[in-house]
Amino acid sequence: MVVVFHSGYGHTQRMAQAVAEGAGAELLAIDAEGNLPDAAWDALNAADAIVMGSPTYMGSVSWQFKKFADASSKAWFTQAWKDKVFAGFTNSASLNGDKLATLHALFTLAMQHGGVWVSTGMPPSNTKAAQRNDVNVLGSFAGAMAQTPADASVDEMPAGDLETARLFGRRVAEVAARFKG
Numbered sequence: 001m002v003v004v005f006h007s008g009y010g011h012t013q014r015m016a017q018a019v020a021e022g023a024g025a026e027l028l029a030i031d032a033e034g035n036l037p038d039a040a041w042d043a044l045n046a047a048d049a050i051v052m053g054s055p056t057y058m059g060s061v062s063w064q065f066k067k068f069a070d071a072s073s074k075a076w077f078t079q080a081w082k083d084k085v086f087a088g089f090t091n092s093a094s095l096n097g098d099k100l101a102t103l104h105a106l107f108t109l110a111m112q113h114g115g116v117w118v119s120t121g122m123p124p125s126n127t128k129a130a131q132r133n134d135v136n137v138l139g140s141f142a143g144a145m146a147q148t149p150a151d152a153s154v155d156e157m158p159a160g161d162l163e164t165a166r167l168f169g170r171r172v173a174e175v176a177a178r179f180k181g
Contacts, residue, residue, distance in 0.1 A: 001176055002043050003169070005053035006030040006064040010154040011091045012055045015146050018162045019051055019089060022169025034067030045075065049085035049118075049176035051169065052109070056092035056102040069109050076113055085176040086110035087118040089144035089165060091157075103143040118175045120144060120168050125160075133160035135167060144168040 003020045005028070007013035013029070020027050026047075028040040036044075044050060054065035061069070075081050088106030090099045110117055124139030131137070137160050138145040146161035 001025040001049040001051070001173055002028050002047040003051045003053065004028040004030065004036070004040070004044060004068070006034070006055070006062050006068070007053075008055055008057070008062060008064075011146070011148045011157060012053055014154045014157055015089055015091050015144070015162065015165045016053050018165035019053065019144065019169035019172075022166035022171075023049075023051065023173040025049075025051065025169065025173070030064050030068045032064065034064035036068060036071075041075075045080050047084065048180050049087070049172055050081065050110075050115070051087045051089065051172055052106045053089045054102060054106070056090045056097050056099045059098040059101045061102055061105050069105075072109070072113070079114060082114035084113070084115050085118055085172065085179055086113070086115035087143060087168070087172045089146070089168065091146040091148055091161075093148060093150035095138070095147050097147065099138075099140070099145045100142065103140070103145070107142065116179065118172050120164070121171050122164065122167065131160075133158055135160055135164050137161075138164075
């Protein structure tokens with residue numbers, strides 16, 4: 001299992017680390033120019049599951065992630081990722097921030113590759129008693145979401161969002177293991 005991600009300011013990287021920790025997955029970072037080394041492409045092709053992550057910029061994935069997505073057309077052409085398990089995550093500065101649009105972009109990429117998408121499988125923390133650091137307080141089912149204020153450091157990311165990411169990684173790994181048989 002691999003976690004492929006782009007992070008502009010480190011927040012999405014921290015989230016990717018939490019997902020990978022929960023899943024026991026390898027991290028593959030898309031660089032500032034939107035590139036991956038050849039070994040990362042080999043790891044993607046060999047993986048049973050691919051978890052994708054991008055910050056939400058202007059209502060979608062970062063341009064660096066989009067460059068990666070476009071470059072994945074080589075894998076698409078050979079159907080190299082068909083029937084793999086996929087999942088996704090994102091972070092933005094605003095509570096909404098159009099994060100769902102980013103998850104839809106990730107979902108669409110997975111569907112283009114013939115993948116099987118994994119939801120969070122977590123109920124939302126949406127009662128009056130809910131606190132900001134609860135698991136899945138942002139209430140996402142499509143993928144893991146985090147919200148980090150624009151002026152917050154990586155170390156100030158909400159613990160509940162990072163725990164959501166860790167639990168999400170564990171779920172993806174469990175689903176991938178079931179598919180592998």
